[in-house]
Amino acid sequence: MGWGGSLFFALMLLAAPAGAATLDLTAGVEEPIGRYLHSLAEPGAPLSPQEALAALEGGQFSASQREVLGFGIGAGGHWLGAELQNSTLFPVRKRLSVEAAWLDRVEFYLFYEGRLVASNQTGDRAPFAERGNNHRFFVLDHDFVPGQTTLLIRVETSDPMVLPVYLRDQDAAAEASLFEGYSYGFLYGAVGSLLAYNLMLFVGLRDNRYLYYALYLSAFLAMNLAYTGHAYLWGWPDSPVWQQWANPLLMMGYILSGWLFASRFLDLKQSFPRVYRGMHAFVLLLCMLMLLAVAFDNRTWALWVAFFLVVLFPFSMVWLGALSLRSGNRSAKFFLLGSLSAAGGASVTGLAVLGVIPYNSLTFRAIDIGMLFDVVLLAMALADRFRITQDAKVKAETLARVDPLTGLNNRRAFYELVAPLWSSAQRSRRPLCVLLLDVDGFKAINDLHGHTAGDEVLVQVAHTLRKGLRSSDIASRWGGEEFIALLPDTALEEAARVAERIRCRIETMAVEVGSEAFACTASIGIAVSDVAGGRLEELIGKADEQLYLAKQQGKNRVRYLRVESAAEAVGA
Template identity: 45%
Template structure:
């Protein structure tokens, strides 16, 4: 049963690093008895007694002698899980297993903590040779008495009394949930754990793989850091739970000893890399960003030194020291980013809270502060799954916001900000598509170019602000006057362009005259004055399917020039010719 970095962090913060669970004075003086007939569904650590080694390693005979001379050396735990600190030394568990029947009773004894370095099971029965089973991370999987990730021993208890002794040693935090049950009950417990961790690992692996694919496609580092964050968590928990040694490195004993602190470093580093990138602390919180870089640089140097000196205990203490700092930094970055207006930070903050709360509940459960329950025991894993899902939502929300910003920017690039009409960039792609389609089908289509008469005089007489109001009002009137399906754009300055699909010259002239008449009747108030204006209109239609849109627009502009020459406030219409566009006079010469 794995307990991970946040769980271990909270245990340390609860000051459970130097002593075992509280003693009960009324339980001194005898070796506890376990009924071999009972099939205990839960942990039975509170049904045994323990003593801690002081100094040199004790042998079975020495332990037996100590108990025989002075039974008060044994201490009875008050909780179903025995908790000691990091590198706290070896402990012995002792109990007498009583079989009142005349038959052998097969039971499995297991310590369901995956990171214990060595667990020795001793079973002593009168008139029988002593039995010794061994397990733990220091022993390759195929050399263990029972090739399981959890230290276990199967033993057929004979009639009468059998002394059960366990010696447990680890440099990691001492966490001992002892189970005594039938093989069937043990298998059921293992199946439940397998189903639960299959869900946890499957969900987090899927999120990690998906974001790695997003990084490969989009090349945005936040997806890579998120994938590494989830992946390092999976690797770290696999090392602590024993799953890694059972499935991935069954004989790599040296790696198993160093994997927890190294993978905890990777997990914290990847988590902060994701957080700083996602929340953009380099830009918004540069001092915090720099402090994080310095802190983890120093931490990495210390861990490297511990590895070079082969000091596993200090490396573990450093790993557990960085975890509360990591959690505090994640919470601080989430809160500060949210308060500064970063809406995406709300998912980040909720995810971080879920993992911290889950770890706290699990820590309080296994430490005996709150009653032991399966949901409480697995709260750390549930919290990390919620954290992973909420961080995935945070990434999705960020992508959505970025996409909205991109679409808004693209839309603004196609829209004239003053009139709200399409500009050339928004007009030409649609107009060219329509022009090509209509031309291929040999259908009617016309182009209209409109220019406001004497617009420079309006600016000079009334000011540019009034000129802007005139442009906005004329644009609105043109938009109201156009037919559904006509494409209108501000071409530039005081000039507008329309594309009239399915329209011949006669119909185009009627449409253009309607525009001219409506603008002529338009009155624009400006600070107590009334501004009136007129427009000149040039209309062109292709004479063959080979005429380009650009050529048609140039022809319409030439016709607009003719309308200007002929006195303005009128419509001039004609078909495109085959002469090059450079030979067509432009209305720009007579604005």
């Protein structure tokens, strides 16, 4: 070797990366082996395995200082290299895996004493069946003979180039796969159950919020299945073209469905029309950019748009949730908490995939953890909104049945409540009484003391009437200054005693309005029916006749009438 060759060899030694440790295959390393790897970006045309081996041996590769190597979106072709040492006397079987399911092209090469002893070319550009195994990641199983083996891996992709490389025993690989299977099964089961439940709620209630939430959950499942490789394994194994575009397009679908749900759940169009229009325009703009990326077949562009949205979207939801909560939307607190959880998870995962923060199983699956909390909290938000809606309906129904001044049933509610009691009394031939009460001189009270005083009289009379009746009796405001009460299973004499007691209490009560205090009286008419036949309106009419007679006879008194099959009896 001449002077020039010696100088070249010396320069290659100087260029060789420091810390170029050899990986001991018997050490049982469970974490990614990135710190044992060296990397080389292809300067132009792809290198052959032999050229890459020469470059590795010549010190042209750079040593890694991280467990997981990352080179960003659209990084071009990269080579990874490592020296593997089997210090035993027997072959050691290992599984080599690159556990990023979205890579376009992954090539494994193993050299022993300068000879290529094993290789595997795989990736998302080829149909799944060509991988030669039923694994969502890119793997190569190999028996490493005693001595030193050189590992080379070539990766090419338009997607984020994140390279978690593992070298595990078969048992450790199976255990890791089992753990991932259980964890993803739990995630998909939880989200799928909520999806089915909300679809059923939509069918039953016809509330679009449940449909949009179901779409949001469906979009998350589709996106997650795509970027984890499960969808290519189970869903479209023979569609590599769609697999290339699945990640950015399904990420976009996740964003759009989330925006639809948020805008509907928070009522943005009505509550914040300017915010709604601005967000709507922004989403449409990004959709146009995605369509242009598809039209020009530029996946790198599409991925940048998608990842930008995935990181931005949860924070925009946090802002919308806070805005809605400040405006008084009670259910927005659950939405805000869920959005915070999703924002944190999506940001951590997005930054890890882009190589901004360290990539590991926790940072990669942070979006799963965040979304799990998010879907549960959003389900709570929907449940809370449902309770609010139901409470509002109950309140509206109550207001439609209750007199707002006195709190008694109104005429409509009286008929609804009395109908079954009337039917039961007719069937069982049990006595039933109706009391009709009218405040004496009510117009004069209004004229002399004012309408506020008149209202106070009605409120106190209603209170006295309610206190004078049993819990099984039904009292209502009949209209104006008139009140009605139905007393089931009550004889005439007992009803007369009840009415007289109420009349006396009204006569002795003092009505105070400001500095004024005055008294009032009431007249009561009673009718009772204890035989089958007849109509409720007839009985009320008889009570009204007795009330009229009480007024004619000087007011502040009780009059009653018995309705029988052939005769009437009147008592005073």
